[in-house]
Amino acid sequence: MRIGIIGATGWLGSALGGRLLSLGIVTPDRLVVANRSGARSDYHGHAVTWARDAVELAALSDIVVVSVRPQDWPALGLGAEGKLVLSFMAGVGSDRLRDCGGRIVRAMPNAAADIGRSWTPWWADQGVTDADRQAVTTILSAIGTSDEIARESQIDLMTALPGSGAAYPALMAVAMARFMTDNGLPPDIAWRAADAAVCGGAAMLAGRIADAPALLAAYRDYRGTTAAGIDAAEAAGFSAAIRAALDAAARKARAMAGDAPA
Ligand SMILES: NC(=O)C1=CN([C@@H]2O[C@H](COP(=O)(O)OP(=O)(O)OC[C@H]3O[C@@H](n4cnc5c(N)ncnc54)[C@H](O)[C@@H]3O)[C@@H](O)[C@H]2O)C=CC1
Numbered sequence: 001m002r003i004g005i006i007g008a009t010g011w012l013g014s015a016l017g018g019r020l021l022s023l024g025i026v027t028p029d030r031l032v033v034a035n036r037s038g039a040r041s042d043y044h045g046h047a048v049t050w051a052r053d054a055v056e057l058a059a060l061s062d063i064v065v066v067s068v069r070p071q072d073w074p075a076l077g078l079g080a081e082g083k084l085v086l087s088f089m090a091g092v093g094s095d096r097l098r099d100c101g102g103r104i105v106r107a108m109p110n111a112a113a114d115i116g117r118s119w120t121p122w123w124a125d126q127g128v129t130d131a132d133r134q135a136v137t138t139i140l141s142a143i144g145t146s147d148e149i150a151r152e153s154q155i156d157l158m159t160a161l162p163g164s165g166a167a168y169p170a171l172m173a174v175a176m177a178r179f180m181t182d183n184g185l186p187p188d189i190a191w192r193a194a195d196a197a198v199c200g201g202a203a204m205l206a207g208r209i210a211d212a213p214a215l216l217a218a219y220r221d222y223r224g225t226t227a228a229g230i231d232a233a234e235a236a237g238f239s240a241a242i243r244a245a246l247d248a249a250a251r252k253a254r255a256m257a258g259d260a261p262a
Pocket residue numbers: 006007008009010011012013034035036037053054066067068069070072075076088089090108109110111163164165
């Protein structure tokens with residue numbers, strides 16, 4: 001199968017293209033790429049086919065990955081009759097994607113695609129075949145793991161989480177490091193402290209995230225300094241802030257799709 005990526009030098013498109021090649025999931029002669037700035041002699045160390053535009057890319061590909069920003073979809077003019085179209089775009093629903101004439105799958109990767117750690121939920125429109133589903137799973141295996149979800153509306157929730165990737169951990173790290181520097185610690189030590197909590201803590205929970213409530217209960221039962229901190233965070237609205245963030249992101253995705261006011 002020949003895979004085409006539109007937006008192949010962008011954040012996600014580049015991660016996908018680079019990893020498809022480095023993992024040998026696709027050979028360079030079967031990868032077709034397009035971007036806005038034009039062909040380069042080298043794509044992640046390989047010579048691949050550069051298409052002039054979306055129309056040429058679709059003609060040269062069996063599967064078309066659309067990895068442009070949502071606002072760039074209308075001008076793309078993609079014609080993909082008879083092809084499988086795998087869209088990464090937030091807030092562009094199947095009602096608009098069907099205009100291209102392809103069989104539509106919407107997927108929601110996240111920035112951890114770069115390191116092969118994206119969990120990518122995806123939804124398949126009617127007409128998508130078992131072979132298409134297998135192809136989607138294979139393509140997404142380049143950037144991590146994936147699961148099919150039942151309803152398209154769930155993609156908007158997935159845009160908020162996990163689509164936000166490292167955004168909220170980064171927000172927490174910045175707030176933590178700022179507390180330390182505000183209290184007189186040099187920045188390098190402040191960042192190491194934040195790294196220990198955010199990255200060390202995440203590593204501890206990796207593969208057993210459903211144990212998070214039990215871990216929190218253990219800290220609370222300890223009745224020490226961390227319990228005092230957890231109580232203060234909740235009193236200051238920590239969980240409510242996370243809820244507000246995810247709700248705002250999902251509402252924005254729905255509004256982009258024209259399903260609801262922002
Ligand atoms: N960055 C992220 O963490 C996530 C992004 N997404 C979705 O993935 C899509 C891509 O996002 P990013 O990679 O972050 O965007 P990006 O802005 O880094 O890359 C998009 C690329 O598309 C190219 N492009 C635009 N119009 C084009 C055209 N007509 N022909 C060829 N190339 C064209 C741009 O030049 C750019 O290189 C977006 O629709 C976004 O909603 C979804 C989940 C997470």
